[in-house]
Amino acid sequence: MDKTYDPGLIERKIYQRWEQLGCFAPEPGNNAYSIALPPPNVTGVLHMGHAFQDTIMDILIRHQRMKGNTTLWQGGSDHAGIATQMVVERQLAAEGISRHDLGRDAFLEKVWQWKEQSGDRISQQLRRLGASIDWSRERFTMDPALSRAVTEVFVSLYEEDLIYRGKRLVNWDPVLHTAISDLEVVSEEEDGHLWHLRYPLSDGSGHLVVATTRPETMLGDSAVAVHPEDPRYSGLVGKTIQLPLVGREIPIIADDYVDPEFGTGSLKITPAHDFNDYQVGLRHQLPQINILTPDACINDQAPAQYRGLDRFEARTRIVQDLDALGLLDSIKPHKLMVPRGDRSGSVVEPYLTDQWFVRTEPLAKPAIEAVERGDIRFVPENWQKTYFEWMRNIEDWCISRQIWWGHRIPAWYDDQGQFYVGRDEASVRATHQLADDVPLRQDEDVLDTWFSSALWPFSTLGWPEKTPELATFYPTSVLVTGFDIIFFWVARMVMMGLKFTGEVPFHEVYIHGLVRDHDGQKMSKSKGNVLDPLDLIDGIELDQLIAKRTAGLMQPQMAARIEQATRREFPSGIPAFGTDAMRFTFAAQATLGRDIRFDIQRIEGYRNFCTKLWNAARYVLMNTQDHDCGQNNEPVELGAPERWIISRLQETELAVDRAIGEYRFDYAASAIYEFVWNHYCDWMIELSKPCLNSDGVSMAAQRGTRRTLVRVLESILRLAHPFIPFITEEIWQQVAPLAGKTGQSISRQPWPQADLDKLDPAAVAEVEWLKQCISGIRNIRGEMNIPPGRPLTLQVANTTAQDRAWLAENETQLKQLARLDSIDLLADGQTTPAAAVALCGEMKLLVPMGGLIDKTQELDRLQREISKLENEINKASRKLENPNFVDRAPAEVVTQERERVVRFQSDLGKLNEQKTTIEAL
RNA sequence: AGGCGCGUAGCUCAGUGGUAGAGCACUACCUUGACAUGGUAGUGGUCGGCGGUUCAAUCCCGCCCGCGCCUACCA
Numbered sequence: 001m002d003k004t005y006d007p008g009l010i011e012r013k014i015y016q017r018w019e020q021l022g023c024f025a026p027e028p029g030n031n032a033y034s035i036a037l038p039p040p041n042v043t044g045v046l047h048m049g050h051a052f053q054d055t056i057m058d059i060l061i062r063h064q065r066m067k068g069n070t071t072l073w074q075g076g077s078d079h080a081g082i083a084t085q086m087v088v089e090r091q092l093a094a095e096g097i098s099r100h101d102l103g104r105d106a107f108l109e110k111v112w113q114w115k116e117q118s119g120d121r122i123s124q125q126l127r128r129l130g131a132s133i134d135w136s137r138e139r140f141t142m143d144p145a146l147s148r149a150v151t152e153v154f155v156s157l158y159e160e161d162l163i164y165r166g167k168r169l170v171n172w173d174p175v176l177h178t179a180i181s182d183l184e185v186v187s188e189e190e191d192g193h194l195w196h197l198r199y200p201l202s203d204g205s206g207h208l209v210v211a212t213t214r215p216e217t218m219l220g221d222s223a224v225a226v227h228p229e230d231p232r233y234s235g236l237v238g239k240t241i242q243l244p245l246v247g248r249e250i251p252i253i254a255d256d257y258v259d260p261e262f263g264t265g266s267l268k269i270t271p272a273h274d275f276n277d278y279q280v281g282l283r284h285q286l287p288q289i290n291i292l293t294p295d296a297c298i299n300d301q302a303p304a305q306y307r308g309l310d311r312f313e314a315r316t317r318i319v320q321d322l323d324a325l326g327l328l329d330s331i332k333p334h335k336l337m338v339p340r341g342d343r344s345g346s347v348v349e350p351y352l353t354d355q356w357f358v359r360t361e362p363l364a365k366p367a368i369e370a371v372e373r374g375d376i377r378f379v380p381e382n383w384q385k386t387y388f389e390w391m392r393n394i395e396d397w398c399i400s401r402q403i404w405w406g407h408r409i410p411a412w413y414d415d416q417g418q419f420y421v422g423r424d425e426a427s428v429r430a431t432h433q434l435a436d437d438v439p440l441r442q443d444e445d446v447l448d449t450w451f452s453s454a455l456w457p458f459s460t461l462g463w464p465e466k467t468p469e470l471a472t473f474y475p476t477s478v479l480v481t482g483f484d485i486i487f488f489w490v491a492r493m494v495m496m497g498l499k500f501t502g503e504v505p506f507h508e509v510y511i512h513g514l515v516r517d518h519d520g521q522k523m524s525k526s527k528g529n530v531l532d533p534l535d536l537i538d539g540i541e542l543d544q545l546i547a548k549r550t551a552g553l554m555q556p557q558m559a560a561r562i563e564q565a566t567r568r569e570f571p572s573g574i575p576a577f578g579t580d581a582m583r584f585t586f587a588a589q590a591t592l593g594r595d596i597r598f599d600i601q602r603i604e605g606y607r608n609f610c611t612k613l614w615n616a617a618r619y620v621l622m623n624t625q626d627h628d629c630g631q632n633n634e635p636v637e638l639g640a641p642e643r644w645i646i647s648r649l650q651e652t653e654l655a656v657d658r659a660i661g662e663y664r665f666d667y668a669a670s671a672i673y674e675f676v677w678n679h680y681c682d683w684m685i686e687l688s689k690p691c692l693n694s695d696g697v698s699m700a701a702q703r704g705t706r707r708t709l710v711r712v713l714e715s716i717l718r719l720a721h722p723f724i725p726f727i728t729e730e731i732w733q734q735v736a737p738l739a740g741k742t743g744q745s746i747s748r749q750p751w752p753q754a755d756l757d758k759l760d761p762a763a764v765a766e767v768e769w770l771k772q773c774i775s776g777i778r779n780i781r782g783e784m785n786i787p788p789g790r791p792l793t794l795q796v797a798n799t800t801a802q803d804r805a806w807l808a809e810n811e812t813q814l815k816q817l818a819r820l821d822s823i824d825l826l827a828d829g830q831t832t833p834a835a836a837v838a839l840c841g842e843m844k845l846l847v848p849m850g851g852l853i854d855k856t857q858e859l860d861r862l863q864r865e866i867s868k869l870e871n872e873i874n875k876a877s878r879k880l881e882n883p884n885f886v887d888r889a890p891a892e893v894v895t896q897e898r899e900r901v902v903r904f905q906s907d908l909g910k911l912n913e914q915k916t917t918i919e920a921l
Numbered sequence: 922a923g924g925c926g927c928g929u930a931g932c933u934c935a936g937u938g939g940u941a942g943a944g945c946a947c948u949a950c951c952u953u954g955a956c957a958u959g960g961u962a963g964u965g966g967u968c969g970g971c972g973g974u975u976c977a978a979u980c981c982c983g984c985c986c987g988c989g990c991c992u993a994c995c996a
Contacts, residue, residue, distance in 0.1 A: 601932085601933080
């Protein structure tokens with residue numbers, strides 16, 4: 001092995017080999033386990049959220065695969081209707097071409113070309129993460145088979161009256177010229193104004209003042225509403241208003257939707273341009289007057305002077321004109337929620353159009369029940385509240401989009417505007433007995449991308465065909481996703497899965513937190529605080545990082561600030577940490593919280609952990625290659641350290657397995673970290689040195705040590721493989737033969753199973769005793785500033801038979817690890833010299849002061865220990881003096897407390913004795 | 922407005938009705954043959970505040986303070 005661990009050198013070649021060997025395809029096994037990858041957007045690039053989420057899925061998948069289950073990680077991507085269309089349109093725009101210049105078919109041709117060239121970028125990036133996706137089964141939502149599933153679902157839902165077409169108010173994106181669903185609208189508070197307008201009564205008896213944040217919509221007003229019980233307006237209901245600028249006569253109506261407390265208590269009603277007014281309009285049979293074009297310009301329904309004006313320009317003009325007429329009462333600053341399209345960023349208009357909708361309520365009911373029944377379990381459980389909250393207040397889902405890229409709606413229109421829904425034109429003609437010469441044209445619109453994504457868990461497995469894959473892998477085992485798309489996706493998959501397969505799409509939903517930057521801020525391009533997972537893996541120079549973060553900003557003036565912040569946070573760029581270090585960091589940070597603050601120091605720590613593992617492996621190989629390690633079952637003798645580390649390994653295996661089962665990847669990561677660093681490296685390797693380097697140790701004992709070093713290391717590699725797949729594979733290739741293992745890849749090796757028979761309390765007690773002795777002596781050395789290299793003489797007093805046996809057994813280890821030149825056993829009653837003392841049970845470990853140790857320093861140290869003990873004794877005694885505690889606390893707690901006092905007092909006595917001796921010097 | 926969550930060491934975060942933990946940072950010493958991306962030892966916390974329940978509260982309950990997120994509407 002190379003002297004230094006260099007992840008860049010090993011990772012790519014290992015992944016290629018895994019793929020060549022077909023390590024990720026499901027193999028026959030005990031049980032089926034499957035995960036459907038939440039399909040990344042085909043235009044997407046890998047971000048920290050993906051990296052985190054995919055690490056978790058890969059841990060689960062590799063764990064199950066090693067357990068010998070038939071394991072499938074189904075991958076692929078979605079076609080991202082609007083996003084992809086925008087990408088290609090932007091490319092065309094650079095050539096001065098619009099999609100309309102090309103026409104629909106030629107444009108779609110271009111989109112497919114783009115997809116072939118650039119659409120697999122994210123799949124390539126996923127490989128860098130080590131994601132063990134079965135690429136041979138990669139799917140795309142626009143694949144013919146998946147498109148067929150979409151058609152099938154659409155037609156079935158339509159036939160059951162769960163899809164309908166109608167003129168409804170929808171969220172309209174005037175830049176993209178399409179409807180979008182509620183979930184694609186992002187509302188944020190912005191500064192605006194509240195205009196108070198005077199609306200004259202038709203009978204000339206005065207006016208009503210209405211308040212509005214959008215004065216331009218007055219062109220479409222069809223009533224003014226007041227609260228039915230509002231005494232200020234009781235006489236006015238039934239009268240009419242002469243609508244200014246327009247001249248239309250509109251009624252004053254009473255509706256309890258109006259809040260009398262707000263504004264003036266009278267409200268203009270614009271049914272075609274406001275969701276609430278729309279409802280009011282329906283209740284009162286008001287006309288719906290659409291005054292906007294699809295571009296959100298004023299249309300021909302409005303008076304001539306406003307036609308063609310942009311909505312915001314119209315607003316200014318209308319306010320001016322009203323003011324000129326003396327009808328502007330006041331303007332007040334006002335904060336309001338402004339809805340914007342999540343793709344275009346433009347202000348969304350409520351807009352009256354013909355659209356297709358899914359009737360969600362009948363689908364939501366079984367989806368709610370599935371979670372109530374426990375057929376689907378959320379982890380952490382609390383997220384089911386969010387799910388219920390949304391499902392119980394669900395609105396119909398607008399699924400049509402006025403774009404070209406996507407699944408075209410399978411509906412055909414004749415010249416009379418009558419439409420027919422069917423699987424294709426031929427079947428429509430057949431079903432409805434339409435002759436071949438009746439002209440039919442297909443609906444121009446396509447479906448919301450999420451419509452096809454909602455089918456993902458079963459469409460990728462071949463549905464509607466009854467494939468063996470579907471039978472084996474559906475329902476999938478778990479869905480791993482962020483809480484931000486519970487509504488978008490989780491809820492819709494459950495509805496569709498239940499409806500079309502009769503089964504839930506997954507049994508568990510693991511909801512993870514969102515990766516944020518070091519300050520807890522959401523990572524975003526506009527803030528300039530994004531980290532690219534590949535930059536953490538490969539490293540990046542500061543200048544390049546700044547260039548990346550400041551390129552193509554929507555607000556170029558932010559560049560300077562972003563550069564400054566980047567220079568502050570990464571003064572020398574980002575070093576290459578490698579994939580494994582990043583994955584281990586994600587695992588360690590995968591707690592149940594909602595935010596994951598990504599800290600560069602954390603990944604640095606785990607890179608060091610990988611280095612530690614690397615170096616430990618080098619030590620083991622140096623001491624075992626070309627040595628007898630008992631591969632052929634030659635007789636071995638296992639000492640306490642060997643039996644101790646094997647015992648600890650079983651505990652660790654149990655802990656890691658349980659933690660993964662509970663989705664506590666943080667626990668699993670720390671169990672591995674602790675075992676490798678604090679047990680294996682700090683003690684096992686150190687304790688092996690005296691055995692392997694001393695003369696006079698039996699062959700069987702040395703063989704036992706070597707065999708243990710190798711076998712435990714090999715187990716560590718398998719245990720850690722799901723978390724850090726590359727480094728474990730690289731090392732395993734060398735270590736496996738020494739451990740008598742064969743196989744092409746660690747990824748197909750059996751998962752380490754704890755063997756409870758190998759738990760060894762006696763060995764644990766002995767080694768813990770040994771560690772306590774060594775630590776006690778090291779503590780004296782450290783506190784007394786005795787150079788580490790200086791050998792010490794140790795005297796041991798007050799020993800039990802057990803102590804003496806263990807002293808004899810571990811003399812070499814003790815001497816070497818504590819750097820002792822001799823150990824003198826003092827007989828009972830023999831006077832102890834002035835010495836620094838450490839306690840190990842009843843036994844006293846004494847380092848004679850002779851010239852080495854400063855009297856006051858040692859007295860200080862003793863006093864600190866004594867104070868600590870006295871403090872504990874006080875606390876515990878006070879408890880025990882309280883009759884309520886003794887009577888009412890559980891007996892074992894009381895006993896424990898008594899034992900603590902006894903132990904502390906014994907220690908205290910010894911320390912005080914020592915103090916007296918030293919003071920007397 | 923409703924819902925959810927958070928506040929524990931300098932930082933990032935675990936945690937439990939009964940002795941407060943980890944990593945990083947910090948201090949001192951150390952280039953000993955796996956590893957200075959390291960070793961050894963050490964410093965550091967009225968667990969946001971106030972009450973309540975309890976023999977016992979960082980943990981359970983209530984209120985308050987501070988912070989965050991989500992959903993839905995106020996023209």
